[in-house]
Amino acid sequence: MESQLFSLYILPEHLWGEKTAQAAIDFTNDTMVGSGPFKLAEYRQNQFVRLDTNQDYYGSVPKVDGAILQTYGNQDALVQALKTGEVDMITEMPNTAVAALRNDANIQLVVGAPLDPGVTDIIFNLVPPDQCPPDGKCTGHPALKDLTVRKALAHATDKQQLIDIVLLGLGTPGLTLIPDGLGVYYNNTLQDYAFDIATANKLLDDAGYKDVNGDGVRETPDGKAPLSFRLNWAGDMSSGPRIAELLSKTWGEIGIKVEMQGLDPDTLTSVCCPAFDYDIIIWGWGSDPDPAFLLSVMTTDEIPTGTSESGYSNPEYDELFAQQAVETDKEKRKELIWEMQAIALRDLPYIIPYYGQNVQAFRKDRFQGWITDSSKIALEDPSSLSLIEPVK
Amino acid sequence: MRNRRLINKVAWALFTICFVIVLNFFLFRILPGDPARAGIRDPRLTAEAQQAIRVRFGLDKPVINCFASINPPKPADCFVNPLDTQFFIYVGNLFRGEFGISYHSNQPVAQVLAERTWNTLLLIGVAQFLAIILGVALGVIAAWKLGTPVDYSALIFSLVAWSLPTFWLGIILLFWGSTNLGLPIGGMVTPGMNYASIWAQVIDVGRHMFLPTLTYTIVFLGEYMLIMRSSLIDVLSEDYVLTAKAKGLNSYQILKAHALRNAMLPMVTIIALNLGFTVAGAVQIETVFSWPGLGGAIYEAVGQRDYPMLQGAFLLLAVSVIVANLVADLLYTYLDPRVQLE
Amino acid sequence: MRTKDVTAHVDEKMPPTAAKPVLSVCSLSVDYVAPPKPAAHAVQDVSFDLGRGEVLGLVGESGCGKSTLALALMRLLPPAGRIVNGSVRLQDIELLDLDEARMASLRWSQIAMVFQGAMNALNPVRAVGDQIAEAIRQHDRTIGKAATVRRVDELLELVGIAANRRTQYPFQYSGGMRQRAMIAMALACNPAVIVADEPTTALDVMIQAQILDLLSRLRRELGLAIILVTHDLGIVAEICDRVLVMYGGVTAEYAPVDLAFNAPRHPYTQALLHAFPDPDHPQAKLNSIPGAPPRLDALPPGCRFAPRCPQAMERCQQAAPALYALPDDQFASCFLVEDTAEDRRGSLDHG
């Protein structure tokens, strides 16, 4: 619950008054009572939100009279709107537009970790049939339960290529579910599995995964099952097919075959968890500012709830999770969380190909004073909006 | 005779609407997915919170006697009061004119639909009107000048317009119009315009409408032109056109008195069907121009398993298709005496 | 050769007028041009005269160019049809020289047409009376509404249709009624000439008889000149004064009807008569003509009928015979009549 309190806003006493903590969390604030630097002036669903400056704001009152947050149905229109000056700032754009905007003298690009950093993950089904949760099917390929195979897959994953091709370079290589955008909680001391096909092949050879029937696909040491995995992704993920394609190429070089299929998010949820009716899934998480939730995803407790996607279970990790939840010393908590990341990278329930970066842009000839040097990029955040002033 | 035909048609239309009402309910519940979770991919949503959402929207009740859920099929008590099942509550509310509250936006469905439908009708009404007028005119000219360069240019233009990907055409026009004409890039109104004079508001909406309307017109213009052209070519080769010519009528008289009305017959059906279906909006055009229409609302509602929105929207669509058909039918009766008197 | 007594009908017919013909067609030729296909010579060098009150029968198998000729007279050929030669004089006006607007004003008012298959010749979505009225008003801009309606009713009654069916649609008419309505429409502007293209094909015998009676009555009462296109020799015998037998686009024989039936000179005419059931000897064996008319875009070098002609000679394969003038206003294009010919193309030479 503590980790959920961050989303509570400061509201007048007559609203918070006698509410219990749970009631406060459930409170939906439909009447839009607030205490921020802006007031809601007009709202049209899917069109725009018009904000007026709150002249009675207790902090420093914004220098602008208000702000309009306009919604566009597609990203190309968004970029065009910035170019023509219909808007002064945009919060997202297709990566393909970055190069053109970079060359526009009137436009300043800002690249960095997003406010809610995203993680793209490659999930392995680790649940053995005998530990299947009540609603589960647990049809995962047995070879994926072998850490050696997962390590080989990690060595055969070219993260830089994925970033260059899928994100057009706008990303950083991933390690675990905790993205670099989480600042101090991100363990930047870990050593990733280097992209190295030879190492990957050697790992599999030594562990007895040989291609006994000569079809180019390795078999399990008992010779029974070929290393052929189902690879699914969420159909609403535009990057899904490209990631899958690139993975199938490099993984193919170590004698591992994948059957690729995009699934609509609902179907994917139903095969994922807690059904565990898959081999490998490409999906993603959005992150809170605090790592607690993403860390919980790998705990044993979450296997039956469907939050644990891999079914990873490690008492040592679970213990650390429990400790960090009650640790009040920030530095100590960080140590615990770093250790958990080390374990996650060692045990590889996930391969994290990359952490996406956010690209925003504003017009240099309209307003100045945007916050561009913070670790996270959010020009639309009130912190930025209350500082900007018209260019003279 | 004529009245009986009319009554028959209207009765059929009403029957179809009833059928759609029932179908609408079950169709969306056959889709996999849980409205209490869909659209909120937030795994932190506790079981209790989910249950609270279900209770709030009445999803805790059985779908209908014997079924707690359709997909996945879960059995339930068959002896509950039928009036206390989701289905009959839905039907009852409909009869009271209540479409329910959108799960997602928490607004009354009727209100959301009304606003979105108006936006869509404005765009599509104007665009269809232009497309019909221009398409028919172009088709007539082409058929008239059959085999001449005029015909070929009109034909090529229409084929291209017809086969252009809507999305692509929209983006191109959007870039062109916003750069060269200074037209707005998206949305329907400029925020804050509600303080301006009514005229300024009308002009503002007009400026926002221009590009989507143009795109939509071009997309449909081609189809209408091609159909009108081929229909008119067919009619012009009919014997009665030769009779008219033999009677001394000149080309223009023949067109006016004999060819146009007959050639419009197939058009009437197509236009009516198009009008019926396009009430759903053109999701693509709405997406390109960020137009807050019905199409986008439906698209989102599907993703969110927003049953009340979906039920309301699809009922609206069905009714509009049925009404459009009915109108086409009646218009046909007026245009073609063979139908009316048979 | 069988003979057919046609004298029974003679009293019904008008004597050929000594006065100037109403319609005079001379050396008319029509090609269908649709590149890259070779031109089809659908009508070649056809000439005839038509006097007031006269009925000319135009006979021949399907595809011989009868309809083409009929349409050419009104200049209603489809775009591919080209009049390549000849003249069509209607009451001393050369139709082929007129501009389109002048031609339009003469259509129906001077020369009207009853089309093959009246179902399609009437606009299905307009009332029959309306379509007749249209023809009237087109050529008489001054006529009032009430007068038009009266005239339409009068015309309908003339062809035996009750006036109260004026507002009905073609699909509410029977086949015979539609054909009669077409005739009423053709009469709307008191034309001098009516071209009737197979007006009775596809009608049953009773209706056929009614229509023919109607036509002969009209020519008697109104002095109409009629060109009757048909492949039914019975009809020709019944109401025609002269008959023009076409074969492969050319005139095979052109003769007064009694000569054509009693003393046909062209082997094709003879063959046609053989193939025609004789009401006096219904049991007699019918001899259909073996083979089919030539393709008009690939004509044989000699006589067009030679390939099917039982009396064909060596000569017929090489050269096409001219149209020979025979005694008693009879013409035939066959080498067999050459010796008896008075002249090539005799009195029909309009220059």
Ligand SMILES: Nc1ncnc2c1ncn2[C@@H]1O[C@H](COP(=O)(O)OP(=O)(O)O)[C@@H](O)[C@H]1O
């Ligand atoms: N529009 C046309 N284009 C080309 N050829 C045509 C056309 N109409 C008719 N013909 C040809 O002209 C010839 C004569 O046709 P038609 O005058 O209809 O014969 P009939 O009326 O004697 O049966 C036929 O061989 C036919 O194929």
Ligand SMILES: [Mg+2]
């Ligand atoms: Mg014919």
